[in-house]
Amino acid sequence: MTRILIVEDDGASRRLLEQLLASDGYRVASARDGADALRRLARGRFDLILLDVWMPRMTGLELLEQVRKRRPRLRIIMVTADDTSATLLHSVKRHATEFVRKPIDPDALLDVVRRVLEHPAPPPIDVVSARPEWVELVAPCTLSAANRVHDVVVHLDADLAPEVRESVGFAFRELLMNAVEWGGKLNPRRKVRISYLRAARMVLYRIADPGSGFDVAKLDHAAIAHPADPTAHLEHREAKNLRPGGFGLMMARESVDELIYNEKHNEVVFVKYLDRA
């Protein structure tokens, strides 16, 4: 039976999690602080830890760091009402598997638990820089890593106006997916490097993929290669037996203020000016 350790100092929250997970068929143990958790981990086998962040004496982030030294592949879900960028980035840096926000949505939490347990522990995302104004991540070229990177970066923009957040979020997702899918060939051993810079009047993103780049003129299956007729690419897609679409890059370009590729087209920078929003 799958065993889950809950580490939570608040009695009501801990009881809530115990009951929720037990009712879904998991075998559950609880610890009320970091020292208690380390004792339980030393004595027993666990498949997953649900870990609160702000606990007295030892924080969840400190405990995460200690557990990672002993069990680098153990699945760990951070569960917290602290949704600051710093906490999120430090969780990623210490290779937390997932991040769930309080107040808990029981169904959503169970979905995350099931998903995390069903899949092998994903290759970690490395945090090169965790400064709020300069975040730099290196992630394996997989869709799950891209989704996790997207969640982190979208969260960094939480204070931006909704329309700005939406447009940069769309561009970022489109370009990141292109990078891991076309540049990285969805190969977890290949890495994509993501930088996020935040200044007073702009937000800048850079995505560098490990591929050899591309020639826009040869992207006849993408709308961006046919500026005079944005639907001309559709017959090329049909001929290549590709799914309908191909508007992503063009729409990404429309969503931001600057979008610049390097010469090889395996690195892209885009900018949104905040004082124009």
Add this chain to the structure above:
Amino acid sequence: MTAYLVKPLQPQQLIEPVESLAQAAPAAEQQSVPNVVEPHVEGIVDEADALKLAGGDHALRRELAQLFLTELPDKLANLRTAAAAGDAEQLRLAAHALKGSTAAVGGRAASDASSRIEHLGRSANLAAARAALADLEAALEQLAAALQESAHGPSSLPRRSQSAQAAKAGRRPRKHP
């Protein structure tokens, strides 16, 4: 009363007036405190939310309420100690703890009030955080009373805090007329 309330709530602990904390702030700080925090008195307990969290289990719902009430005095003491000491980081942590525990029992107003103090603590705005304490204490008093009432009948907690009474009546306490 069930066996869970091993430490009966002390009204003195629960409803400590916040005026002393406000008075502890330097006069210049008091004058500069913007009146930015509006009291939240609606939705003391979101019963639907609380029951949903408990998976529709009324017995678990009551158990969570008891756990909350048992731990509340210590959490509140941490908050007051941090405020009195002018320790913004401890104040943020104490408010964060209350935000989580109140949310677990459906205490939306108290959770919102805790969240405001957490943010003020993070930005080290102690003067505003002290001012916001009145709203949080009022919300906690109402939440505790509502949870006790739903579990055991009407609460015997006396209403002794001026700020709490004012918030209960749906108006902002006037500390600086």
